[in-house]
Structure formats: C-alpha cells, structure tokens
Amino acid sequence: MKQYFKLAWRNLWRNKRRTFITLASVLLAVLLSICMRSMQKGTYANMIGNAVRFSTGYIQIHAKGYWDKPTVNNSFENNDKLINALTKNDNISLIIPRLETFVLASSGEHTKGVQIIGIDPEKENQMNGISKKIKQGSYFSKEVDGIIIGDGIANYLELSVGDTMVILGQGFQGITAAGQFPVIGIFHFPDDRMNNALVYLSIHSAQNLFAAPDRFTSISLMLNKPRQIEETKKNLENLLGTSNWEVMEWQTMNKALTQEINGDNAGGIIMLVILYVVIAFGVFGTILMMTMERRKEFAVMVAIGMNRFRLILILLLETFFIGIIGILSGLIISFPILVYFNLNPVKITGTAAQMFEQFGIEPIMPASLDPQIFINQGITVMIISLVASIYPLIYVKRFKILDALKQ
Amino acid sequence: MIVNIAWRNVWRNKLRSFVVIAAIALGLWGGIFSYAFMQGMSDQQINSTIHTETGHIQVNQPKFLLNYDLQTNIKNSVNIEKTIRSFSGVKGVTSSIQLTAMASTAVTSFGIKINGIDPESFKTVNELNKYIIKGNFFDEKIPNSAIIGQQLAEKLHADLHSRIVITLQSYTGEITYFAFKVVGIYKLQNSEYNEQMVFVKKKDLQNAIGFPNGNASVINILLANNEITDSLERQIQAKFPNLQVQTWLELSPMMQVMSGTLNQMSMIFVFIILLALAFGIINTMLMAVMDRTREIGMLLSIGMNQKKVFSMIVLETLFLSLSGSIVGLIISIITVYYFGIHGIDLSFISEGINAIGFSSHVYPVLDIGFYPKFAFMVIVIALISSLLPARRAIKLNPAEAVRGE
Numbered sequence: 001m002k003q004y005f006k007l008a009w010r011n012l013w014r015n016k017r018r019t020f021i022t023l024a025s026v027l028l029a030v031l032l033s034i035c036m037r038s039m040q041k042g043t044y045a046n047m048i049g050n051a052v053r054f055s056t057g058y059i060q061i062h063a064k065g066y067w068d069k070p071t072v073n074n075s076f077e078n079n080d081k082l083i084n085a086l087t088k089n090d091n092i093s094l095i096i097p098r099l100e101t102f103v104l105a106s107s108g109e110h111t112k113g114v115q116i117i118g119i120d121p122e123k124e125n126q127m128n129g130i131s132k133k134i135k136q137g138s139y140f141s142k143e144v145d146g147i148i149i150g151d152g153i154a155n156y157l158e159l160s161v162g163d164t165m166v167i168l169g170q171g172f173q174g175i176t177a178a179g180q181f182p183v184i185g186i187f188h189f190p191d192d193r194m195n196n197a198l199v200y201l202s203i204h205s206a207q208n209l210f211a212a213p214d215r216f217t218s219i220s221l222m223l224n225k226p227r228q229i230e231e232t233k234k235n236l237e238n239l240l241g242t243s244n245w246e247v248m249e250w251q252t253m254n255k256a257l258t259q260e261i262n263g264d265n266a267g268g269i270i271m272l273v274i275l276y277v278v279i280a281f282g283v284f285g286t287i288l289m290m291t292m293e294r295r296k297e298f299a300v301m302v303a304i305g306m307n308r309f310r311l312i313l314i315l316l317l318e319t320f321f322i323g324i325i326g327i328l329s330g331l332i333i334s335f336p337i338l339v340y341f342n343l344n345p346v347k348i349t350g351t352a353a354q355m356f357e358q359f360g361i362e363p364i365m366p367a368s369l370d371p372q373i374f375i376n377q378g379i380t381v382m383i384i385s386l387v388a389s390i391y392p393l394i395y396v397k398r399f400k401i402l403d404a405l406k407q
Numbered sequence: 408m409i410v411n412i413a414w415r416n417v418w419r420n421k422l423r424s425f426v427v428i429a430a431i432a433l434g435l436w437g438g439i440f441s442y443a444f445m446q447g448m449s450d451q452q453i454n455s456t457i458h459t460e461t462g463h464i465q466v467n468q469p470k471f472l473l474n475y476d477l478q479t480n481i482k483n484s485v486n487i488e489k490t491i492r493s494f495s496g497v498k499g500v501t502s503s504i505q506l507t508a509m510a511s512t513a514v515t516s517f518g519i520k521i522n523g524i525d526p527e528s529f530k531t532v533n534e535l536n537k538y539i540i541k542g543n544f545f546d547e548k549i550p551n552s553a554i555i556g557q558q559l560a561e562k563l564h565a566d567l568h569s570r571i572v573i574t575l576q577s578y579t580g581e582i583t584y585f586a587f588k589v590v591g592i593y594k595l596q597n598s599e600y601n602e603q604m605v606f607v608k609k610k611d612l613q614n615a616i617g618f619p620n621g622n623a624s625v626i627n628i629l630l631a632n633n634e635i636t637d638s639l640e641r642q643i644q645a646k647f648p649n650l651q652v653q654t655w656l657e658l659s660p661m662m663q664v665m666s667g668t669l670n671q672m673s674m675i676f677v678f679i680i681l682l683a684l685a686f687g688i689i690n691t692m693l694m695a696v697m698d699r700t701r702e703i704g705m706l707l708s709i710g711m712n713q714k715k716v717f718s719m720i721v722l723e724t725l726f727l728s729l730s731g732s733i734v735g736l737i738i739s740i741i742t743v744y745y746f747g748i749h750g751i752d753l754s755f756i757s758e759g760i761n762a763i764g765f766s767s768h769v770y771p772v773l774d775i776g777f778y779p780k781f782a783f784m785v786i787v788i789a790l791i792s793s794l795l796p797a798r799r800a801i802k803l804n805p806a807e808a809v810r811g812e
Contacts, residue, residue, distance in 0.1 A: 017697065018694070018697065021690050021693050021694060022690075024686070024690060025686065025687070025690045028683065028686045029683070032679055032682065032683050035679065036676065036679055039675070068564075102509075102517070102518070104509065104574070109580045110474070110576075111576055111582060112507065112518075113507070113508075113509040113517075113518035114518075155473065155474075156473075156474050197518070255598075266753045267444070267445065267448065267769075270441070270444060270751070271441050271444075271676045271680075274437040274440060274441050274680060275437070275676075275679060275680055275683060277433055277437060278430075278433055278434050278437045278680055278683045278684055278687065279683050279687075281426075281429060281430045281433050281434075281687060282430060282683060282684075282686060282687030282690060282691075284426070285426045285427065285430050285687055285690065285691035285694070286690045286691060286694055288422070288423070288426050289423065289426070289691060289694030289695060289697075289698060290694065292420075292422070292423065292698060293694070293697065293698045
C-alpha cells in the first residue's frame with residue numbers, strides 16, 4: 001500500500017506544470033464557493049444581529065401564555081433567583097427586563113395605537129445604543145423622566161419635545177391605565193416601522209402606569225455566541241421549567257426576518273448550485289486533458305504488466321492528493337481574504353442601502369467566518385473532484401493497449 | 408490559412424473540444440439563468456404590488472399619506488373617477504376610504520389599516536378577490552362585513568364569522584367603536600400587508616364614521632400595461648393639478664430598492680460565475696497546449712512564425728467559444744422558457760419567500776436583448792483567457808518541443 005502512495009505522490013511531481021494547473025482549478029473552486037457562501041451567510045448574520053438588537057434580543061423569557069396574549073395580565077413578578085441564574089450563564093451577555101403593551105396614544109385631535117415599552121434605560125442603551133439615536137431632546141437620566149417617542153409618531157401626533165402625550169390602555173388585572181407624560185426625546189431608528197410605533201418610558205413609570213409594581217412582561221437576553229442559541233435555550237428551559245415559563249428564540253418571535261432569510265437563502269442556494277456546475281466542469285476539463293496527455297504512459301504501464309486496477313488505485317490517490325492540497329491551499333488563501341472582508345465589509349450603495357435601512361439593518365455585506373462554511377465547501381469541492389476523476393478511471397479500465405501505444 | 412488550420416484543429420480532437428465547448432456553454436447558461444432567476448423574482452414582486460396593492464397609479468390629497476387624516480380627502484371623487492376612466496389606456500378605477508385604527512377581539516388588539524372599498528369597482532383594479540382562502544369576497548346580504556388577512560386572523564384568534572371590534576376616529580374626531588363580521592380571509596404574499604390591511608364596504612364605513620358621501624381618501628387606477636404609467640401620470644396630474652398623483656414605484660420605494668438590491672447581488676454572483684468560467688477555460692486550454700507540445704514544436708520548427716501560432720491558438724479558442732456560446736444560448740433559451748412557464752418550486756422554503764412578497768414558484772424571465780450581451784461577454788472572456796495559453800505555446804523551444812514530453 002505504501003508503494004501506491006509513493007507512486008501516486010511521485011507521479012504528481014513528475015510533471016509539475018500539469019499538477020499545478022489541476023491544483024489551481026481545485027483551489028479556485030474552493031475559493032469561489034467559499035467567498036460566495038461566506039458573503040451570503042455574513043449578510044444574514046448581520047441582519048439577525050441588527051434585528052434582534054432593536055427588537056427581542058436573541059432569546060426572551062416570558063410568563064407562560066404571554067406570546068399568544070401579550071397583555072400586562074400575563075406579566076411576571078421580578079425574582080432574584082431568576083436573575084441570579086441568568087447572570088451565572090456564560091453565554092448570556094446582557095439581561096434586559098421590559099414591561100410592554102399596546103395602548104392608544106393621543107395628543108390634540110389625533111389618536112394612534114402604539115407599542116409602549118417600559119425599559120431599564122441603562123441596559124436598553126447597552127443593547128441597541130438608543131441614546132445615540134435621539135434626534136431631539138435627550139435620553140433618560142436621573143434628572144429627566146418622561147417618554148421618548150419615534151419621529152413617525154411625533155409627526156403624526158404633532159408632538160415636539162416638552163409637549164404632553166396622553167396614554168390610554170389596560171393595566172394589570174383589568175385596571176384602566178391612563179396617564180400624561182412629557183416628551184423628553186424623539187428618536188429615529190433605521191426602521192420606519194419602529195419610528196411609527198414605539199414609545200419608551202422608564203420601567204418604574206410603566207409599572208406605576210399599569211399598576212404592576214415590580215413586574216415584567218419579558219426579559220430579553222443578548223448572547224456572546226449566537227451560534228449556541230439552542231443550547232442556551234434548552235439550558236434555561238431545564239432551569240425554569242416549562243409549566244410556568246416560556247423561553248423563545250428570535251426565530252419564533254421574528255417570523256418575518258426568519259422567513260426573509262430563508263427566502264433569500266433559497267435564491268443563494270440556487271446560485272451556489274449553478275456555480276458548482278460551472279466549477280465542476282472546469283475541474284473535469286483539466287482532469288480529462290490530463291488523462292489524454294498520459295494515454296501513452298498508461299498504455300506502457302499496462303503493457304509491461306501493471307494491473308489495471310492498481311493503476312486505477314494510483315490515479316484515485318493522485319486525485320485525492322490534488323484534491324486535498326488544492327482544498328487546503330484554497331482554505332488558507334481564502335481565510336485572510338474573508339478576514340479582510342469581515343473587518344472591512346462591502347458597503348451596499350444606492351437605493352439598495354435604503355432597503356436594508358428600512359428593514360433596520362446596516363447596509364453592509366460582511367463576510368462570515370463560520371467554520372461550517374469552510375468545512376462544507378471543502379467537502380463539496382472534494383466530492384466534485386472525485387466525481388470528475390471517474391472519467392480517467394473508466395478510461396484506464398477500458399482502453400486498448402495497442403491503440404493507445406500507436407499515438 | 409490560419410483560420411482554416413485553427414478550424415480543423417478544433418475538430419481534430421473532438422473530445423477535448425467538446426469539453427471546452429461544454430464548459431463555455433455551461434458558464435454562459437449559468438450566468439444567464441441565474442440572472443433570469445433574479446429578474447423573475449423581482450418582476451413577480453412588482454406585479455404583485457401593482458395587482459394587489461396600489462394599482463399602477465394612485466391619486467390622493469397632497470398630505471394624506473402622512474397621517475391618513477380623514478379630513479384630507481378628495482372632494483367629489485365620483486366625477487374625478489369618471490374623468491380618469493375616459494383616458495385611453497385606463498383599465499379600471501376605484502376609490503376608497505383609508506384610515507388607521509385598532510382591531511380587537513375578546514382576546515387581544517392590534518393596530519390596523521382600514522380600507523372602505525366599493526367591491527364592484529375594486530375588482531377592476533385589484534385582484535384581492537383571487538386570494539381569498541376562506542369565505543367570500545364580501546356578501547351583499549351581510550351588513551358590516553369585513554375581509555382580513557390570514558396573519559391578522561391568527562393574531563386576533565379570529566376566524567370566519569368572528570366579530571371584530573374596531574376602535575377608530577370618526578370624521579369629526581371622536582373615538583368610535585364599530586363591530587364588523589369577518590366574511591372572508593385573504594392571503595397575499597406580503598406578510599406585512601396580511602397583518603395590517605382590513606377591507607370593509609365603503610357604505611358601511613361611511614355610516615360608521617360619518618364620512619361624506621361622494622368623497623374618497625384615495626383613487627387607484629389600473630392601466631392596460633406598465634409602459635404607459637408615466638405618460639398617464641402626467642396626463643392625470645395636468646388635469647388635476649391640486650391632487651397628488653403617484654406611480655406604484657413612487658408609492659413603494661421598497662420596490663425600487665428591492666430590484667436595486669437584487670441587481671447588485673445578481674451582478675456579484677454572475678461575476679463570480681464568469682470568473683469560474685474564465686479559469687476553467689484557461690486551465691483547459693493550457694492543458695490542451697501542453698498536450699500538443701510536439702505538434703506545436705513541429706509547426707514552429709518547419710517555419711510557422713510565432714505570430715501565426717499565437718493567432719492560431721486564439722482563433723481556436725474563438726471558434727470553441729462561438730460554438731460554446733451557441734450551445735449555451737440554446738440551452739439558456741430553452742430552460743428560461745421552460746421554467747418561465749412551469750416555474751421553479753421553492754416551496755420547501757416558501758414561507759420565507761412569501762415574507763418578502765415573493766411567490767413560492769419563481770418564474771425566470773429575461774429580456775431578449777440580454778442573450779447576445781451575455782454571449783458577447785462570454786466570448787470576450789474566452790478570448791482573454793486564451794491569451795495565456797497562446798503565449799505559453801509560442802514560448803516553446805522548437806528543438807525541445809519536437810522531442811516530446
């Protein structure tokens with residue numbers, strides 16, 4: 001066996017130029033498919049990261065039944081045991097409590113349905129940097145308390161900083177919740193749907209307004225490693241038990257985004273398949289040429305008594321070596337390229353950028369460095385090269401020695 | 408003479424030529440087909456916007472879209488509709504009352520947009536009636552009937568015959584409650600639309616909020632085809648200078664942006680595919696030149712000059728790429744045509760596609776003018792790719808090359 005390896009290895013370096021050309025085609029196949037997939041995946045990760053920061057976080061914890069009936073009645077009481085357990089989990093980077101519900105907001109003649117969110121100003125700001133998105137007025141501080149509203153709402157209700165907004169809704173256990181709040185700031189998020197619908201106030205004011213002292217409707221969690229979201233979710237479910245609590249990940253809560261990514265992914269996969277077809281033919285072409293070039297060599301070997309199956313084995317080993325070397329060098333070359341585009345993402349320009357902003361996503365296409373991409377594309381290209389090497393195998397099995405020698 | 412030699416060389420080794428031709432054909436097909444696929448996705452989105460949301464043109468008062476304010480309405484819209492209907496190229500005109508409100512059931516409540524429509528004229532502009540998945544598109548016998556989207560129905564835990572209480576502002580600004588009965592549930596491809604848009608009969612809504620008879624918030628217009636949109640927009644605007652007249656593109660800038668993004672993305676992908684093709688050609692041609700070391704050495708030593716050998720290789724590539732392009736074009740036209748009719752089923756992930764307003768079947772389309780453009784691009788790429796192998800060929804040392812291997 002060792003001898004076959006030796007023969008195959010030496011065959012490769014006997015004609016270096018030929019080997020390099022074949023290597024190049026494999027290397028390029030890996031490089032291109034990795035770049036394409038990494039761009040796609042990176043764009044999704046960017047979408048997800050942005051979207052969850054401005055909405056639910058990666059995971060949310062609610063009292064059982066809240067998601068189906070998002071009212072203050074389905075809130076839960078703050079308890080130290082829960083918070084302590086969350087703090088201890090290594091993958092959780094941020095714990096963000098909220099008390100939110102749907103209310104009517106009015107000012108003057110206009111009324112509008114809005115989502116009101118009681119927040120812990122400091123933590124919320126760590127999550128989505130909302131204090132930097134304030135266009136007019138200021139963010140919550142010890143001195144100033146009131147509400148912060150989106151510029152869409154401000155336009156609709158004709159409110160500016162210092163004006164008063166009236167809120168009417170339903171509080172805990174059916175109590176009517178009504179209050180007047182001064183507008184202290186007006187924010188502008190990239191996503192207009194949020195500007196048209198969100199009102200923030202401090203969690204204490206919200207708890208007072210809805211007569212729900214020390215209660216939350218949800219606790220949002222940001223993660224250090226979003227890839228391990230499933231494990232973390234299971235962990236929390238085991239810890240809390242599912243009879244009184246629901247632990248939900250963003251995929252369930254933000255269906256529109258999940259669906260959008262899946263839909264886009266379908267297009268991406270079709271593109272990738274087309275790329276594979278083109279790549280496969282490039283690799284097949286070089287391997288075919290290589291076989292034709294070596295017809296005489298094969299004929300001589302079989303003529304002097306080489307068993308055809310052993311020859312096939314050697315050829316297979318050659319393809320395998322070329323595949324491994326080509327793929328490894330492709331991975332090595334693609335890595336710095338991807339790291340570069342990960343740190344300096346491609347900026348989307350023109351009208352396309354607006355679309356990303358409308359979805360609340362930064363208009364960039366960063367490359368993803370998910371190791372899964374490297375593994376998957378490496379394996380796929382290896383399969384492609386092995387399939388391409390079927391031709392020489394069939395040739396070796398069938399060729400007629402005399403015909404081949406004559407050439 | 409060189410042309411002749413090159414042509415014969417191409418057909419001398421059929422297998423090799425076949426591989427290069429197939430590679431070029433596949434590369435061309437890959438480029439064309441993925442572009443057509445993206446184009447199909449974006450076209451579908453545009454059509455669905457026009458036929459189920461805005462029509463080609465919408466007319467409303469200049470400030471209406473900012474606040475959906477009831478007072479900002481079109482006075483005497485009936486006459487305006489009549490005038491617009493008389494323009495040539497107009498297929499249908501309908502007017503509606505639009506306002507934002509809150510819908511509640513016993514369980515919960517959500518913000519929605521109410522459309523008070525006239526079912527008969529609405530059908531001439533909007534195909535919503537084809538997307539009813541449960542119940543009917545209005546029932547004359549049932550007063551205060553409403554049609555809601557599937558997502559909203561799920562959110563409100565409502566079904567056919569459920570009663571929905573809508574909290575809204577009346578024409579004079581008071582908060583009013585009004586109960587509607589669900590007679591139909593629709594499902595469009597746009598999830599956001601399914602979640603927000605509630606349709607009721609204009610007459611019922613007029614009674615509920617005291618909206619003046621004969622007025623309307625918006626007028627939507629469907630045209631015979633999309634090409635005349637801009638010219639009709641100008642005509643209508645000239646006739647009614649005080650109203651805001653907008654095309655579907657102006658109304659949903661998302662559309663513009665969507666096709667922009669798709670374009671940008673498909674350009675990047677087509678570029679990557681063409682790059683793969685270029686390297687395929689370079690590699691195969693290099694191999695081919697090396698395979699023919701002896702032959703080329705012979706040509707060089709019997710006195711064929713380098714220029715001629717160079718142009719011979721380039722010409723061979725040209726012939727190969729021309730043949731490849733023809734084959735590729737034929738395959739592309741057939742596949743784009745076939746899938747343009749039958750569609751590519753992406754239903755295993757269709758939920759996702761619906762979210763951005765795509766249907767689960769994608770029907771690739773490509774403007775006929777794109778085929779020659781792509782073919783030209785591929786031939787240019789093939790020629791550029793042939794330079795390296797051709798250079799390699801003339802760098803051979805005749806004396807060594809003739810000796811072979």
